[in-house]
Amino acid sequence: MKLITAIIKPFKIDDVKNALKAIGVQGMTVAEVRGFGRQGGHSETYRGAEYNIDFVPKVRLEIVVDSEQVDQVVDTIVTSAATGKIGDGKIWVSEVERMIRIRTGEEGHDAI
Amino acid sequence: MKLITAIIKPFKIDDVKNALKAIGVQGMTVAEVRGFGRQGGHSETYRGAEYNIDFVPKVRLEIVVDSEQVDQVVDTIVTSAATGKIGDGKIWVSEVERMIRIRTGEEGHDAI
Amino acid sequence: MKLITAIIKPFKIDDVKNALKAIGVQGMTVAEVRGFGRQGGHSETYRGAEYNIDFVPKVRLEIVVDSEQVDQVVDTIVTSAATGKIGDGKIWVSEVERMIRIRTGEEGHDAI
Amino acid sequence: MTIDSGATAWVIVATALVLFMTPGLAFFYGGMVRRKNVLGMLMQNVFSMGLVSVLWAAVGFSLAFGGQNRFIGNFDFAWMKGIAKADSLPGYTGAFALVIPPLLFMAYQMMFAVITPALITGATADRLKFSAYAILIGVWSVIVYPIIAHWVFSPTGWLFKRGALDFAGGAVVHINAGAAALAVVLIIGVRRSYGQETMPPHNLPFTILGTGILWFGWIGFNAGSALAANGLAVQAIVNTHLAAAAAMLSWLVVEKAVAGHATTLGAASGAVAGLVAITPCAGFVGGMAPVYIGLLAGVGCYAALSLKKKFRFDDSLDVIAVHLVGGILGSLLLGLFADKGVNALGADGLFLGGGLRLLGEQGLAVIVTFGFSFTVTYVVATILDRTIGLRVADDDELVGLDQSQHAETAYQ
């Protein structure tokens, strides 16, 4: 099993969610985060004092999937989250050793 | 060392924390997240316009523990977070290569 | 490639970010979280009712870097985030199998 | 019937100010509940502005102020009949006849009728079903509020006639609402996980905002009760403000001593406690009396917080400690501090040489108001609980009132 973590632009969350739903992903967990990267931030001037806001709002997705599904999920996210502009975000994949459903205690594939 | 990530229902956080404390877990990190899953969301109607709120509020726990402790921690979370109703959440476990305490620079088991 | 996760004190975020920038880190993702640990919380008394606030505000950083860079990044975080007081936080490192840039679909080192 | 334009100007504004108190109360309470229940709280308060106003126009005002019976009004003014020209309204005769249009008196009193049941919502926070609430306050605004208003506020009411003093509603508003809150709380029971889970206020700035609005509006509440723009109204504004100020100070001092910190919630609570306690006294005391009343109210209401621990009821936002106890304190302290020199229509209290007579009447008014409101509310709430249920389902409570009762999310 793999954990796919994706950092995307906030306004893309509905698109990505729908695209993932369409390929059968049944669950994910989402958080509001702030990103620092090439996109750069912007500056805000409050009463003459300039503040550099280096961080831009992003959304972070975590999806645990069976290893076979990884490619499809990654591709779907890339397709549905891309705008072609800088700051579209990243996806990274890492290994998950166990997955448990709290309600039932089921493990592994069944727990997803 | 392992990282245990758990997605639970928000109102369970106190129970889970206390249960973990009781078995000697000394640290964890918690974030407010939104979950998408079988539990489904709900719809809200604002002035006649219906919005499907697919995401439900969840809390995400991260706990780094020694490998031997994993089973106990997982079991404790399952027991204390479960309500038996859909949406109770997931736990996943992954490998951590290094763990460092910032204050002292200690590594590994000592850093937990 | 590795994922470095760091839990730090909120007011250290600017220092850490600048230190990382200085050593060439080009991206990271940041979230507001709450931590439970040795630092302990505090209690708040509202109209005579005491509440133990076990969780203290923390900031969580995620940085994906090339494996060679891990030590430098970890050291930099330790140096820039440490105050020497309890609650300075933790860093943990785990393996990342793939990294993709959404905008271009680039993979691996290029995607960072 | 002479109309004075200055008096009319002031009482129109006072009416607006009291109206504004209900949204103020909504925020005062709304800031204290958990994030998932804030809309539920705001809604219950705002809804009172809708339902109770219409009921007041329909029958409430008439039941409170119509006719000459000592125990209850009649239907002379029901459905807005004949109010505009109501020379027969009590208060429009004699040396102290009112100099504002009768319809303005109706409007001003309407705002009192609106906020009183809204006070209850603080006690039942986070678990009262919206439909049950709507019926509860609907019934209550017809069979409880107007009757107590009649007894105490109407010159034909029996407590009024006996000489009980209540300038702006210590008994009619605060004891009345506090007693009702206690009744409902005893029936509805404690919040789920009460005592296990932490339930700290979710947005204290909102509570401070509410406090600011309440304090501002209370000037209309108390000084408006002079029903004229005269020295009495002025005395009431001074008393009101000083009592709130003093109670904030004494609450904070006690809190600092007992719990180690002076909190913003404490400042807000103390100020409101002072405002409650001065309400019955506002037009009957003078000099430094409001400061003393305020100081005592701050300490007294703070001490009363422990009642709910001792008796194990879950008065979530301390309506009983602040409004019931504050109202009782104020009503009784008036028996000590009342000064006929301030208001010829008042009386002299114990400290001003008036003996125990006034204190006795005040005590009677307290007991009667509490008893009537508590009993009738207890019966009504019990019936509701046995039929449609007062309380939301467990799951609905877990998920919060916002989503379960109103299908809304407060903050996105």
Added chain:
Amino acid sequence: MTIDSGATAWVIVATALVLFMTPGLAFFYGGMVRRKNVLGMLMQNVFSMGLVSVLWAAVGFSLAFGGQNRFIGNFDFAWMKGIAKADSLPGYTGAFALVIPPLLFMAYQMMFAVITPALITGATADRLKFSAYAILIGVWSVIVYPIIAHWVFSPTGWLFKRGALDFAGGAVVHINAGAAALAVVLIIGVRRSYGQETMPPHNLPFTILGTGILWFGWIGFNAGSALAANGLAVQAIVNTHLAAAAAMLSWLVVEKAVAGHATTLGAASGAVAGLVAITPCAGFVGGMAPVYIGLLAGVGCYAALSLKKKFRFDDSLDVIAVHLVGGILGSLLLGLFADKGVNALGADGLFLGGGLRLLGEQGLAVIVTFGFSFTVTYVVATILDRTIGLRVADDDELVGLDQSQHAETAYQ
């Protein structure tokens, strides 16, 4: 010219109350937009307090109330010239001559001029460029608002002379702003991702706060329009409050029936709908009429929500359903419920035996106001759109108005 100090006191306060409505509106709307656009919304409203006030002093007031022409004012009072002693101001002669200083009349009317264009911002939420907005309302406050105000409010205006009644701005404020909103919305188009992305309100407590402030301020708006502290002002306060209350109830009932839940946004929307509808009627109806008008407004405005679905325009926060439809409903219902017994300067509507005459005049005023405002606004907005552009760039819309227009973040 006799000045009455009570009347002056009340209208000063009413002026302050109407002033306070614009920040109230800012929060009413601001709570409903998405988090990234809240400052943009607040700013547009607050900016109207800056720009329109200065324009009103410069020329607006004079264009609305100067001179004897039936179709437009003149420049007699421009740049604050001679207002203080303006006995020549219409309304200062005859049996019903005003008893407040002319300058106060100017100030009171100024606040109406400020809030009216601010109402438009709800329709164009999340996409209107700030610079375009500034120019739009600047122009609009010179060539649209004063003219309609002249026709309807000035005793020398042609609609006034024909006998159209508009107590506090059903036509001048609400239909006028609603028609302008519709015009701009048709040109500016729908929000990006409208219908695909969910755009629920980001802070409903702010919307409730705004509602509370609006309701409070509206007492100044309607009862202040009596321009005296007398029985008429009192009638207006009662009517205003009861209509708001009743409309809240009827909206919630319909909403519960149709969509399954009574929402806090529904309570807020219903109350505002009632306030809008009673605005033209506030000083011309009595008894239970405000309750009936309110009940109808709640239902009518709720039903009007579907207009935007049917005609596929994106009136983001329902300015058309609430203000345009509410204003039309109120203006027409006045033709039914108007009662000369309440106000000798008014007329009798259909239900009071006055026949269809008043209803006809009201219909004419509705059509004329709508037509003029819509047309002129459409032309102005089109010109702006073709030149500097009404709408922010796509990227700016994505990132939100707060950052793109004002380089600020609302919450950190």
Added chain:
Amino acid sequence: MTIDSGATAWVIVATALVLFMTPGLAFFYGGMVRRKNVLGMLMQNVFSMGLVSVLWAAVGFSLAFGGQNRFIGNFDFAWMKGIAKADSLPGYTGAFALVIPPLLFMAYQMMFAVITPALITGATADRLKFSAYAILIGVWSVIVYPIIAHWVFSPTGWLFKRGALDFAGGAVVHINAGAAALAVVLIIGVRRSYGQETMPPHNLPFTILGTGILWFGWIGFNAGSALAANGLAVQAIVNTHLAAAAAMLSWLVVEKAVAGHATTLGAASGAVAGLVAITPCAGFVGGMAPVYIGLLAGVGCYAALSLKKKFRFDDSLDVIAVHLVGGILGSLLLGLFADKGVNALGADGLFLGGGLRLLGEQGLAVIVTFGFSFTVTYVVATILDRTIGLRVADDDELVGLDQSQHAETAYQ
């Protein structure tokens, strides 16, 4: 002593409005601080309502308005003694004798005394210890505020007698508070990490809310200072509103030109700058003068923002740029724009042919007020700093005032 009910009505309301300004100020400032300090800020403001009110009743009012001495009041009215019937109060004799109850004058002035020290909190945001603050403003409200109020506001005061004009507190409130703020800021030093860490406002909607409340309340502040419901009050309301509007515009224009964007914080700041500057002038100028004063205030206060960079003090929320500089600007501009035609009790300024006399008196009042307030505050703050310490411990600053001073969390 004749009492006019219209005047009384208006000044009662004005008192309530000024009272409401303090919570308004709390939100204006509270929105600008960081999330961890918002309660600390709200608390400091609200606490002034508690402490200063009681001190005012005890001695403050008497020190400001008692007796005939030119430099300081006496204890004639201390502890609320004899105020109600105080015909001996200055202002109650002669052709322009007040027509409101003396106790109302006391109440109205009380609200000024409350808000003035609260203004200081903006300068010392995020680091002032609560206990030190409490003592500071307690002392200040006895030995600074009443004395300056006596000099300028009391007809027996020496500056008043010389002919310095200050309609509603340009010197007494704004220069006074601004000078005190500067003194405290110089002693307390900069915020930790000032200049390194970004400290943007945490909740700009709160700042806009505060601005709305302040603007609304300022009508009571300035127009209430006429102490009657007459043409002068009306002139003051018009001047106040127009100056705020104009200053918002000029601030935004300059900001747009200099920094690239017109911000909501800029709109709020500009409006407040205009309100401050018009405060001394409100009842002494007419026509378009308020617009000019406002335009200049917007530009002047914006320019003054750079002072703190140049002189490297950390006036966190720009109390000096807005209140001190705005107050000075207004006081001096009055020397140019004052018009005896508007107020017979005033004088003619330079532009109205009055020569430099008034400007000279205004300059003297500015210098004296600044000098006295700065010096005494500096001494008091130094003593406090050397004894209990003005500033919270480093760790407490890091963790925030909410938690360290009040053991509370604003948002959960």
